[in-house]
Amino acid sequence: MLPVKRALRHLAALVLAAAVATVPAATAHASDAPSSGWNDYNCRPSAAHPRPVVLVHGTFGNSVDNWLSLAPYLEDRGYCVFSLDYGQLPGVPLFHGLGPIDTSAGQLSAFVDKVLTATGAAKVDLVGHSQGGMMPRYYLKFLGGAAKVNALVGLAPDNHGTTLSGLTNLLPYFPGAEDLLTATTPGLADQITGSDFLTKLNEGGDTVPGVHYTVIATKYDEVATPWRSQYLTGSDVRNVLLQDLCPVDLSEHLAIGLFDRVAFHEVANALDPPHATATSCASVFD
Template structure:
């Protein structure tokens, strides 16, 4: 095997691990109800007036990423929706691979659809991995700040990832970066220092009017270093799971698809007026 192919294999494998839930691939679409979510007859309540839009990660999809969090939020009285984005032709189920600026355009269309269906003025967005970072492009460049109250990111790659240094090897293999960009531009956009991330983060991490929450784990093996996930801005709350529960061993995948301690922080971010302390016992709540 050629050296550059050996370099790309672990890079792709780790990004795959970033967002694929440890469940069988689903066949439902974002337009069909999925265990209580994606129900376009749902009307937001006075207690929870904003619908929730869930944004999957790289190689994820609108169902598999949210088999735990979506029902968790529906049970708490929210109208919850999820979309597929970043699809590549001929690649079913595994999404988030297209150019991220185009994916943000898909999010814009989806948010408009949800707001029209629910009659709400704003939505809240919760995303995992790329899904916690990509909406920032929508907020900053596509008018999303006027339609979004809060963005909650679970292990978002806000400043890209070195994949424990693997991405730093790409310049040493001629053609590797070009291959990555042409075949899966959504992956190339997430490498620390990419042109996409440089544009996204220029002039500051946040935009006025949006509440930002980042929930990270120190055991993240995909978005590295994990502190690169945190945002800087006037309305930002950066949370490290292990500061809330020292024995929480969640890594990049499980923080998004299984961790109820992280979910409790999501619930707090969505309804800060009724927030309660998050700790190890939150797994039972």
């Protein structure tokens, strides 16, 4: 009985998060916060790293907090690094990625154009965590992004939706819960396995020609579940399980994007395949 009660509490928290999203607040947006050196529009890509890297945060994330470790990691390796806020809801500061995902993809499109104009680069590489690794696929597939993107690297992306460890199966038993999610936080509703958004996104194949795809997953993921649903199918896809690289890595959904340097090393490999080196537990010292 205890697991059931725990599941109900988690589900209640999910619905509560949607309700909280309707409460006004007066706090600075993440875009107003210092970005520790990245988002420098005077940065010019080098010959070694000719493409800017655009970081795409996850649900409830923002352009700063999601990347306090990975952005400097990539900057130290000579990349021009940029990050955006997307999926904002009126009156909800700092916690983004809650708006309709097709609209968020349009925001990504505009941001990529801004980065390309500023840097003079021909293409960018995208690195996203959670929704941020899945949402760009809409941009690539439906908004012309494939012509402007070389690679998409997803850290724990919910490419085929999520069951939240089975909790979403309980939604029909809570009258009004699904309607509340859709009305107040459509970005959450879009990510539930079987949603109309995901059906459209994955119809006709997971990938588009010309883009290199990498998925980095952890078997301890408790958010984008089941974790194997994160994997993509296509001719130019590399699916990686973190524990195949480092069996003692216990990172779950948040950790893989926030501070896991084994995952970061694999991101660096995906951005520069000709100079890739073996990723292992020792990569935490890179």
